[in-house]
Amino acid sequence: MSRFPAPTDTVTPRQSRGQERVITGNRQTSWAFADAFVAEDEALRWARDRAREAGLRSVSPGTGAALRLLAATVDAKAVAEIGTGAGVSGIHLLHGMRPDGVLTTVDPEPDRQQFARQAFRAAGFASNRARFIPGRALDVLPRLADAGYDLVFCDGDRLECLDYLAESLRLLRPGGLVAFEGVFADGRTMDSGPQPAEVGRLRELLRAVRESQDLVPSLLPVGDGLLCAVKR
Numbered sequence: 652m653s654r655f656p657a658p659t660d661t662v663t664p665r666q667s668r669g670q671e672r673v674i675t676g677n678r679q680t681s682w683a684f685a686d687a688f689v690a691e692d693e694a695l696r697w698a699r700d701r702a703r704e705a706g707l708r709s710v711s712p713g714t715g716a717a718l719r720l721l722a723a724t725v726d727a728k729a730v731a732e733i734g735t736g737a738g739v740s741g742i743h744l745l746h747g748m749r750p751d752g753v754l755t756t757v758d759p760e761p762d763r764q765q766f767a768r769q770a771f772r773a774a775g776f777a778s779n780r781a782r783f784i785p786g787r788a789l790d791v792l793p794r795l796a797d798a799g800y801d802l803v804f805c806d807g808d809r810l811e812c813l814d815y816l817a818e819s820l821r822l823l824r825p826g827g828l829v830a831f832e833g834v835f836a837d838g839r840t841m842d843s844g845p846q847p848a849e850v851g852r853l854r855e856l857l858r859a860v861r862e863s864q865d866l867v868p869s870l871l872p873v874g875d876g877l878l879c880a881v882k883r
């Protein structure tokens with residue numbers, strides 16, 4: 652006998668109401684619970700504080716947990732990160748990568764990379780687990796090896812996101828994964844009112860990733876929106 656309901660089977664009103672209550676009841680609380688599900692340690696809190704003092708956004712704890720998961724899923728040995736910041740996302744990526752994996756992280760601000768270096772050390776990662784490259788992504792990425800990366804994480808200049816996509820497709824091995832942080836732009840991406848240029852670029856990015864024949868995409872509703880895609 653089939654385990655699946657026949658197409659004519661119906662869900663009773665009682666079941667339907669119950670399911671709806673679980674899904675819609677207190678959604679904000681559920682999202683807050685999901686975002687805090689994986690606890691952050693002292694090194695991450697330290698890096699977050701440095702970022703806050705510098706007026707920088709960091710990935711949310713939920714996005715950090717997703718990055719760990721993604722890095723572990725592709726058994727990442729080589730990860731490229733655009734936008735080091737104070738190292739919050741880098742710590743999460745390193746936790747998900749193989750123990751011998753190397754994170755290559757790019758940022759034009761050496762002071763921020765210095766904070767990240769300290770944070771990685773405080774989190775217990777040996778110095779040879781991270782390669783810090785100071786500079787702008789579009790100057791640095793062309794020097795990185797074709798198909799040499801398992802995962803590319805993009806959290807730099809949103810105006811450049813389409814160029815990051817093109818570079819990521821070159822950098823990733825088949826089966827590798829690209830992720831873009833912040834594609835909701837605090838809700839502006841879905842807002843029909845007038846928006847700044849970076850929102851236009853994010854919309855183009857969403858369209859390009861969704862329509863690409865070379866990618867298997869998913870938009871994860873964690874933090875400020877994490878757009879992910881696997882390269883075929």
Ligand SMILES: C[S@@+](CC[C@H](N)C(=O)[O-])C[C@H]1O[C@@H](n2cnc3c(N)ncnc32)[C@H](O)[C@@H]1O
Pocket residue numbers: 702707708709710733734735736737738739740741757758759760763786787788789806807808811
């Ligand atoms: C939002 S912060 C990154 C936060 C970091 N990913 C985290 O979660 O801890 C954005 C970073 O991108 C860097 N950035 C800005 N323009 C860039 C560019 N063209 N190439 C690489 N990084 C850039 C900024 O200096 C800043 O540190």
